[in-house]
Amino acid sequence: MNKYFNLRILEEGSGYKERTVGFKVAKGSGVQFQFQFQLQMTIQNFLKTLKTAKRTSASTLSPDPYQRLPDLISQFLTASKPLDASTLQDLNSTDFHDILTNPHLKASKCYRFFNFVVKNQSMLSFKPHLQDHLTLISRLLKARLFADAESMLKTLSIDENLSEAIEVFDFMKNNGIEIDERTCTVHLNALKRADELGLALDFFNQMVQTGLEISVYSLTSVVDGLCRNGDIKEGREIVEEMSGRGVKANVITYNTLIDSCAKRWDFEELDLVLGLMNKAGVGFNVETYKFLINGYTSYGKIEAAERLVMEMHGKGLRVDAYLYNLMLNGYCKLGSIENVLLLLGRMCDRGVKPNADTYWPVINWYSKGGVMEMAMKYVREMQKMGFELDKVMYDTLIDRFCRNGMADEAFEMQIEMERKGIHADMSLCNQIGELLCETYQTEKAKMLMNIMIKRGKSPKTVTFTSAIS
Template sequence: MSNQAIATNIAKLILKSGLQPFKTTPSLLSKLDSRVTQSILSDPNVPTKSCLRFFNFLRRNPSCKPDLPAHLILVCRLYRARKFAEMKNVLKFIVNGGNLWSNVERIVSSIGGEFNEPKFVENFCDMLFRVYMDKRMFDSSLEVFDYARKNGFEIEERSCFEFLLALKRSGNMELCVEFLRQIVDSGIEIRVSSWTAVVDGLCKKGEVVRAKALVDELVCKGFKPNVITYNTLLNGYIEIKDEGGVNEILSLMEKDVVDYNVATYTMLIEWYSRISKIEESEKLFDEMLKKGIEPDVYVYTSLINWNCKFGNMKRAFVLFDEMTERRLVPNAFTYGALVNGACKAGQMEAAEMMVNDMQSKGVDVNQVIFNTLIDGYCKKGMIDEALRLQNIMQQKGFEIDVFTCNIIASGFCRLDRREEARRLLLTMEERGVAPDVVSFSILIDIYGKEENFAEAKRLLKEMEKKGEVPSVVTYNTFIQRYCKKGKMEEAYKLIDEMKERGLMPDTYTYTSLMNWECASGNVDRALELFNEMPQRGLNRNEVTYTVMISGLSKAGRADEAFKLYDEMNTQGIIPDDRIFSSLIASLHEAGF
C-alpha cells in the first residue's frame, strides 16, 4: 500500500471518529511514518481540530512521535485557523522536544509551501521568541530577535516589554539593559513604560546612579521620561538616602514641566518627614490639596505616622478626622501609628479609644497593636493594665511572644519588681518562647543591679551558646554597672571586646564613661571622650552635655562649662534646670 493510500485511510478514520478519541489498527499504525504523518496533517479535508487530536494521539505513542516538519505543518494550520494558544503549545513541544530543538534559522527554513511568506514568518518568530522567554531560555530568545532583525522582521513591542520584565524578574539586569539598547537600535517604537521598567530594575538593585545615566542616554536619543520614570528615580534616591539625587530629580521635573502625581507627593512627604523636615511635608500636603489632587490613605497615614513620631499628636488626630471626613478608610497602619504615638505621649485613654474605633470599623487588632498598648501601660507604671491587656490578647487567640515578655519584664523592672521580671524571663522557654538578645540584656541588668556580676557573666556566655549575639545595649548594661562600682578598668576592657566583635560604642556608652570619669575627678579624660564622639559619628545629646557641663562646673572650670552651654544652644539642644544649677555652682567655685 502506498504512503498516499495509507494517509487517505487514516484521514478517513480521523473524519469518522469526529470528536471521539482517535483509534486505529496496529497494522495501520505500523505503516505510519513521517511522510504519511505530514501528508495527513497537510490534508485540507481534515479539519484543524481533528488534525490537533491526531497530533496529540501520535505524541502519546513512542513509536510514531511527530518530527519537526510535522510540528511546523500543524503550527501553520493553527495559525490559519487563528488558534494562537494551540499554536503556541505546539511550539512549546518543539522547544521541549530535545531532538526537535534546533536553531531558529533551521526551524524557519523548514517551513514550506504557502506559509513561507514574510507576515507568517514574522508572527512565527514573535511567538517563538515568547516561548523561549517563558522557558527562561533567554539566549535562544535573543537568537530569534537577532534573526528577525537581520531578515527584516519585527518582534512586537509588547513581546519586547515582556522579555524585559522577565529579565528583570530573573535579576539579570546586565542583559536587560543590553536588550533595551538593542530594541532602541533596531528602531522598534518602545513605550516609556517599557524602558522605565528597566530603570526600576536598576533602582531596586541599588544602582540608582546607573539608572539615572541610562535615562540621560535615552533622553539624548529623543525619549521623553514621564512622571512614572521620575518617580522611579526619585524613589531610588530616597531608598539610598541621597538628598542631592532627590533634589536633582525634582529640578529635572520642574525643567521638563512634569507635574507631580499622588505617588510623587506620597514619596516626598515620607522623605521630608524622614529627614526631620515635617514642615516641608505639610507644605507639600497643602500644595497637593490646592492642585486638586486627592490624597489617598497612604498620604494621610504617612503624615499621621510622622506627626506621631515627632509628638505632634494634636495634628495627627486632626489629619485622622480629616481623612475620615473624606470617606477614606484608615487601615491597620494608620491606627497603629496613632496608637503608638498616643502610647509614647502617655495618652493611654486615647490609645484605647483608637483600638475600639478600629475594631468597630472591622480592622483587625494585630499583635503589634497589643504589644504597643502593653508597652504604653508599662512605661506609665500601670503594670496591672498591661497584664489585663495580655489576658485579652490571649483570649483573642494571640500567643505571647518574645516582645510581649520583654515589654512586661521591663515594666516590672521600672517598678523595681525585679523578682517578677526575673521569673517571667526565666520561664519563657517553658511557654515555648525563646529568649532573644533583649531578654538576656534585661536579665543581665537585673543581676548587675544586684551586683551579681558572676551570674551576669554566666548569662552572657549562655546567650552566646544559644546563638544570640550580644548587642551594644547588652554591653552598655555591663559598662554602666562597672562604672557605678568604680571598676573603670573592667569597663574599658569591655569596650575593647565590643570593638573586637565589630560593635561600636554609642552615645549611651560614652555618656556612662564620661559621667563616672567626672565623678572620679578625671574631667580631662571625660573631655577627651566628649571630643572623641563627633569623630566616631556620634551625636551628643542633652544628657551628654549635662554630664560634661556638670563635671566642668564642679571642677571650677566655669569658662569651659559656659562655652559648652553656648555650643549646646547652637546645636538646638534645650538645657534643663540641672545645667543652670551646675553653671551657677561653677561661678561660686570660681569665686564670683
C-alpha cells in the same frame, strides 16, 4: 486602508519549495496578524529547519503517512471523530511529522490534531520538535489561518533560548521579516524574570539601533529592571537618552525611578530624577506623592513630607490616613509630640478620617514615657471613633501599667480583654497578679488566678499562688 504583508512560506505541491507571498488585510476586517516569529527559537535551529523542510519531497513521504497508525487516528484526521487519547501510545515522532507535512490533509485538521497531541503529552514517548511547530505554522499561514498561526507562535517557549534572541532578531532584520515591538517587549519582560538584565539591555539596544518604534512600555520595562538591580543612575540616563530620540517617559516610568531612590534614601539621585521629570513637563500623581512621602518620613525628613501632603490638598488629590500616619510615626520617633498634636489637628481640619493606626503612635509615645493618663485619653478617643485595641496594644498598655505600679488599671484592662475574648499573655497575667499581691489586693488576685485556671492553665504556672494561699 489596506495593510500589505510579505511572508516567506513553504509551498506544497509536487514538492516543497520556499517562496515569498504577499497579501493584504483591509482595515476593520478583523484579520490582523503580525508575523511574530521573533524571539522563541535559536537562529541555528531556524536555518536548519528551513533547509530540512526544503529538502523534503513528496516522493520521500509515504503514500499515506498515517496509514500505519491505529484506525481511530485516521478517523480523527479524516472524519473529525472523537479520538481516544490512549491510541497516541502508538504514535512516534516520525509519523507525527509525516502527518503535519501531508498535503492531502487540511491545515486546520493538522492544527486540531497538533493541539490534541500537545494536550495529551503524557501519553507520548516524544515531544513535538521545533521543526514540527514551524512546519504547521507555515501551512496555517498559507491557508490564511493567521489567528491559529499566532496562537502556535505564542506556545513556543522563550525561556529556553534567551541568550540567542539577539541572533534571531538580527536574522529577522536582515531578511526583511517584520518585527513587532509589542512582542519584543514580551521578551524584555522574560529576560527580566530570568534575571538576565545584561541580555535585556543588549536586546533593548538592538531594538533602538534597528529603528524600531520604541514604546514607553518597553522603556519602562528596562528602567524597572535597572532599578530592581540598584542601577538607578543608568535607568535615569536611559530615560534622558530616549527622550532625545523622541520616546517620552510617562509618570509610571518616573515613579519607578522615584520609588527606588526613596527606598534607598538616594536623595541626590532623586533630585536629578525630579528635575528631569519637571523638564519633561510630567506632573505628579498620587503614587508619586506616596513614594516621596514614604521615603522622606522613613529618613526623618518629616517637614518635607508634610509640605508634599499640603501640596496634595492644594491640588485636590485624595489624601488618606495612611500618609498622615507616616508623618505621625515620624514625629513620634523624633520625640516631637508638639508637631504630632498639631498634625492631628490639621488632619481633622482637612476632613481626613483617622484610623486605629493614627492613634496608636500617640498612645504608644505617651505610655512609653509613663504618661498613662494622656495615653488613656487617646485610647478613649480612639474607641469613641469606633476603633478597638488589638491584642498587641492591650498587652503593651498592661505591661506599662505594671511598670508604673498601676495594679488596678492593669487588672481592669486585663478583665476588658477577657470580655472581648482576647487573652493576655501568661507572663503578663503573672505580672498583674504579683503586683496585686504586693498591694494587698488578694481578692482581685484570686479572681485573676481563677480566670487563668479556667483558661486551662495549671496552678503551678501561676507564680503568685503562694501569695494568696
